[in-house]
Amino acid sequence: MSRSVRVRFAPSPTGPLHIGGVRTALFNYLFAKKQGGTFVLRIEDTDQTRYVPGAEDYIIEALNWLNIPFDEGPGKEGGFGPYRQSERKASYKQYADQLIQAGHAYYAFDTPEALTELRATAEANKETFSYGWANRDGLDNSLNMSDEDLHARLESGIPYVIRFKTPADETLTLQDIIRGEVKVHTSTLDDKVLFKSDGMPTYHLANIVDDHLMEITHVIRGEEWLPSLALHYLLYRSMGWDAPEFAHLPLIMKPVGKGKLSKRDGDKMGFPVFPLQWNPQEGDSSAGYREDGYLPEAVVNMLAFLGWNPGTEQEIFSLEELVEAFDLSRVNKAGAKFDPEKTKWFQTHYIQQRSDAELAAEFGHLLATKNISSRLNMPAIVGALKERITFTEDLWTLGHYFFVTPDSYDTKAAKKAFKEDTPELMKKVVELLNDVDDFTAENTSKAVKTWIQSLELGFGKVVMPLRLSLVGSLQGPDVFDIMEILGKTESVRRVENAIRNMV
Template sequence: MSDKIRVRFAPSPTGPLHIGGVRTALFNYLFAKKLGGDFILRIEDTDQNRYVEGAEDYIVEALDWLQIPFDEGPGKEGDVGPYRQSERKHLYREYADMLLASGNAYYAFDTAEALEKLRNDYEAKGETFSYDAKNRDSLNNSLGLSEDEIQQKLDAGEDYVIRFKIPAGESLQFRDMIRGGMQIDTSILDDKVLFKSDGMPTYHLANIVDDHLMAITHVIRGEEWLPSLALHMLLYRAFDWQAPKFAHLPLILKPVGKGKLSKRDGDKMGFPVFPLEWKTEDGSIYNGYREDGYLPEAVVNMLAFLGWNPGTEQELFSLEELVNAFSLERVNKAGARFDPEKTKWFQHHYLQEMDEGVLTAQFKKYVEAKGFSTENMEVGVLVSLLKERATFMEDLWEQGHFFFEAPTNYDEKAAKKAFKDDTADILANVRDIVEKVEDFSAAELSKQVKGWIADQEIGFGKVMMPLRLSLVGEMKGPDVFEIMALLGKKEAINRIQSAINVIKS
C-alpha cells in the first residue's frame, strides 16, 4: 500500500448528487489535503440500467463549484485509471477467478425461480431464507460438485453467479476510525454475489478491487455502507491484501423528526438538497444551492459542521482553515440534524464578506437580467447601502428595486397615514428646496431639508413619511437623503411631483 494518503469519492451516476454525497466528498477532500494526499474521483457505473445521462458531468461541476476539485479522475488521468468502472470491466473477472481458485468463492447455478420458491417456502414457515453457510451445501452450486461436473455445466452454458464463501462460525473483529472497535459473528452474514450472470461485477467486488489497484489508504464513506464492512474486510483477507482504514460518516438527518434527509424534506420546507439544479427528462426541476443564490463558501462551511466539530467555539471557516482544522477523530457517530436556518446564517456572513467589486458586478448583471438599466446608477454605493440586511442577491433587489423602477402606486396603509390635506403643499416645498441644492449629496440634502423642517416647526414625520413614500412607494429602504442622492436631482424631483399629483387628484 502507498505511503501517500489516497482517498476516493466513488458516486454512482444515477441522478443528481445529494448533499449527503457532497459532504462525503468534502470530508475526503479535507482529510487528504490536510495530510498532503490525493483526492480521487471514481465513477461507479457498473449498473448500466440505472445510469442517467449527464449525472457524471453534474458530479464534476458540483465539486468544481464548491472548490473541492479531484486530483485524479475522469479527464484528469493518473497512473491507475481508467476512473469509470464501466471502462474497467475487463479487470474484475480475473479477480473473481482468483477467489474461485483459492476456495473463497464458488459458482452458484440456482435459477431465479428456484431461489424465489425457497424464499416463499421459508416465509410460509415464518422464517427468512438466506444463502449462507447453513444451507449452501444443499443448494445448486459448485461446492458439492467435482471439477468435471462444474466444467460440464459451464460448457453447457448454464447461467451462474459467483458467490463469496463466508467463513462459518467466526468472530470477526475490525476497527472503524469514527466508531472504534467492532465485532461481528460471521454466521449472520450471507454469501453475497460477487459476479453476476451478465458478466458484470457487483459493487462489492468492483469496489474492493478498484480500491486496491488505486492504492486507496483510507475509505471515508457514509454510514449506509457500515453493514458491508464485514464482507469487505473478509474480501481483503481472502485476496491477502492489506485493507485500507475505514471511516463511516454519520447520517444527515431531517430538520424535524427522525430519519435521513430526503428531497421531500427540502420540497416541504423550501430548501435545496442538491448542490446544483437538476432537470429530469420529464421536465421536473430540483432546486440547487447554486441557483438558489448560495455562495459555495457558505455551503462548504455548512456541510463541514454536519457531523464534525472543531472542538472550539469557532463556526466560520474558510476552506483553507477547514483543511487545517479537520480530523476524523472529531467526527461524531450520531446523526447530524440538518438546519436550513443555520445554512442561511452562513450565507449571510459570506455575502457580507464578499469583495464589494465582485458583488457589485454580480448585482449589476442581476438587475440587467431583469430588464433594467444600471447606466445612471452608482451600483457600488447602492450595494454598500443595502448589503447589511441582505442574505441573497434577491434580497438586494427586494430592498433596492425602487432605485431602478419609480413607484406607480403607494402602499395603501402607509399612504392613509402619511398623505394628509396639507401634504401636497409640504412636498411642493421640499421639491423646491431639493431643486436648489447644488451639491447633491446626502449630507447637503439632509442639512437643507431638516433645516427647513426646523424653521417651519413642522413635525418631522409629517415631512419624512410622505417624502419616503414618494421616492420608494413603501415605508422601506435606507436613509431618505441617501436615496435622493443616488436617484439624482431630476429623478428625485419627478418622484416627489408624481406623489403631489396623486395626492391632489
C-alpha cells in the same frame, strides 16, 4: 515508511448528487489536503441498468463549483486509471477466479425462479431467506458438485454468479476511525454475489479491487455502508491484501430529526438537497443550491458542520481553515440534523462579505433578465441594501424602486404619512432639493433637516411622506442615500408625482 494518503469519492452516476454525497466528497477532500494526500474521483457505474446520462458530468461540475476538485479521476489521469469502473471491466474476473481457487468463493447456478421460490417459502414460514453458511451446501452451486459436473456446466454456458464463501463461525473485530471497535459475527452475514451473470462485478468486488489497485489508504464513506464493512474486511483478508482504514460518516437527518434527509423533505420545506439544479430528460427537475442563489463557500461551511465540529466556538471557516482544522476523530457517530435556517445564516454571512462591486455585477445580470438597464450607481445601491440581504435576488426585492418609479403608494403608510398639510411641505422640500447644487446625501440631509428644525416640525412629518414619495412604501435605507443614488432630477420628479396623488 508510511504510504502517502490517498482517498476516493466513488459515486454512482444514477442521478443528481445528494448533499449527503457532497458531504462525503468534502470530508474526503479535507482529509486528503490536511494530510498532503490525493483526492480521487472514481465513477462506480457497474450497474448499467441504473446509469443516467449526464450524471457523471453533473458530479464533476458540482465538485468544481464547490471548489473541491479531484486530483485524479476522469479526464485527470494520475497513473491509476481508468477511473470509470465500466472501463475496468476486464480486470475484475481474474480476482473473482483467484477467490474461487483459494476456496473463498464459489459458482452458484441457482436460477432467479428457484431463488424466488425459496424466498416465498421462507416468507410463508415467517422467516427470511439468506443464501449462506446455513444452507449453501444444499443449493445449486459448485460446493455441491464434482469437478466434472462443474466443468461441464461452465462449458455449456449455463448462467452463473460467483458468491463469496463467508466463514461459518467467526467473530470479527474491526476498527473504524469514527466508531471505534466494531464486532461482527459471521453467522449474521450472507454469501454476497461478487460477480454477476452479465459479466460485471458487483459493487463489493469492484470497490475492493479498485481501492487496492488505486492504493487507497483511507475509505471515508457514509454510514449506510457500515453493514458492508465485515464483508469488505473479509475480502481484503481473502485476497491477502492490507485493508485501508475505514471511517463511516453519520447520516444527514431530516430537519425534524427523524429519518434520513430526502428530496421530498426539501420539496416540502422549500430548500434544495442537491448542489446544482437537475434537469433530467424525463421527470421532474430538482432545485440546486447554486441556482437558488447560494454561494459555494456557504454550502461548504454548512456541510462541514453536518457531523463534525472543530471543538471551538468558531463557526465561520474558509476552505483553507477547514483543511487546517479538520480531524476525523471529531466527526460524530450520531446522525446530523439538517437545519435550513442555519444554511441561510451561512449564506447571509458570505454574501455580505462580498464586495459591492462583485454583487453589483451579479445584480446587473439579474436586472438584465428582467430587461432592465440603468445608469445608476450599482455599487452604491448594493452598499445601501447589502446588510439586509441573503441572496442576490433580495437586492431586487428590497431595491426595485430604484429602477421603477412608484405609481402607487402603500395604503396604510399613505394614511399615516400623508396629512392635510403634507402637499405644501413637500412643495417646500422640492424647492430645497432644487437649490442643492452638489446632490449628495450629506448636502440634501443638511438642507432638509435645517429647514425642519427652523420650523420646529417633527422629523417624521416630513421624512415619512418623502420616503413614501421616493419608494412607494416606508421601507428602504436612509432616505437621503436613496436620493443621492436616484439623483436630483428623478428625486424631484418622484416627490412631485406624490404631491399630485396627495391633492
